[in-house]
Amino acid sequence: MINPAIHNKVIWITGASGGIGEALARELAADGARLVLSARRLHELERVKASLANSQQHLLLPLDITDVNAVSAAIAAITQQIGGLDWLINNAGISQRALITDTTAQTDRTLFDVDYFAQIHLTRSALPLLLADGGGKVVFISSVAGLVGTQYRGSYSAAKAALHLWANSLRAELFDKGLQVATIFPGFVKTDVSRNALTGDGSALGSMDDAQANAMTAEAFAEKAVKALLKGKNYIVIGGLKERLGALVSRLSPELMYKMVRNSKVR
Template sequence: MNNTVVYNKVIWITGASGGIGEALANKLAAAGAILILSARRETELTRVRDSLVNAQQHLLLPLDITDTAAVAAALATIKQQIGRLDWLINNAGISQRSLIMDTTLETERKLFEVDYFAQINLTRQALPLLLADDGGKVVFVSSVAGLVGTQYRGSYSAAKAALHLWANSLRAELFDQGLQVATIFPGFVNTDVSRNALTGDGSALGKMDNAQANAMSADKFAEKAVKALTKDKNYIVIGGIKERLGAIVSRLSPNLLYKMVRNTKVR
């Protein structure tokens, strides 16, 4: 990783209280970035901040990203206390573990609210600050599920796919203003994402999937992600062989992909 790319950059990470967000914070802080850490759990945010290199230079902004007024207030705080924003990493999100026939419309809407609408609203509100110094970088953490669509993740896959395509449009529209837009597509990563995933009635699954338990560590994921981001990659697939193969086949042979997905155990 080229540390000079992120040294002294102001980088805002949502969903920073654990998992991928915490691992990204560790890598970026070690490379000399100035971090803004957001999540709903202030106690966990404090724990993460205190574990970082140069802990006291990083700003804590507890935040529910679905609260539009709170997002506006957070941006006002960043502008007042720091005065600039170089990168925004949209990492906050929630997963799903329920079949389509078992999922209520209310649960579907909640998944889209967190994984799509909240992400694009926060990004849109942050754009003036990102563009103020001849452009910045926006990073969206989508999912391999958003490229292939799998069982038990119907609305999650759809929301992550929507985020990916919105990012493509954003990249095209603001390229001339210097904005870089990157989308990361994680496969299985060993975090609590499955414990917190929504079941059909909107309650949390409360346990870890086998695939999640045996997956790549969040630290290894973050290492690969930051390396790709510092090389200005904008389409970044990170996962095991099956996930990377699925991403490739999704672009080359949709019919083969559909057969692969049908025969893959994802739960």
């Protein structure tokens, strides 16, 4: 069903070839948005596009977000082919499944390059388009891990926390220009994120965590996320009871949260 609040909005989603990004694309396309879909795998983007409502109106821009020249080319393509941008959803990212003592410095850098530096560079590059008509919306997909920090996700948690705080600064600095900035903190969602997560040496884990396998679907996540964004929420935690509780305790009692994390069993 077309949603007047989204109808004909131009929304750019990174990491749109699967998981949360694909689910967000389906939800927003069904609401009538005109999408720009980016990811590294063109064939997967083509599959996603073909499945969307009004598929012909959506633009595919294959993109490695860590490539600054490719980001510049993508911005130019949106400017030339569409002429504007209403929302940017920074969803591309990579997770981690390795103890701190087993993680190399290069793996740390890779996680930060993808989950922090590439995302803030892309956002900064897109600001002129977003602000051209008096303000747009930037959405960052962080993580509950970026609020609490957990075992096996040291650098991933740190990068997601850095993204959250950079978003806070962006929101404060550009509020008067009409820019809305929202950060979403997913808990476990049933996607391939753990299969693709980096181990200590930088190789992919290649298997799905039990918590991931039994988590909410990406479609359920997307429905909750879009609903919250349309209500104007800027701090959005979406997950099971344990994740929501952890996010709440991290704000109210950090010392208690440290104990909870220490005693939890995560992988």
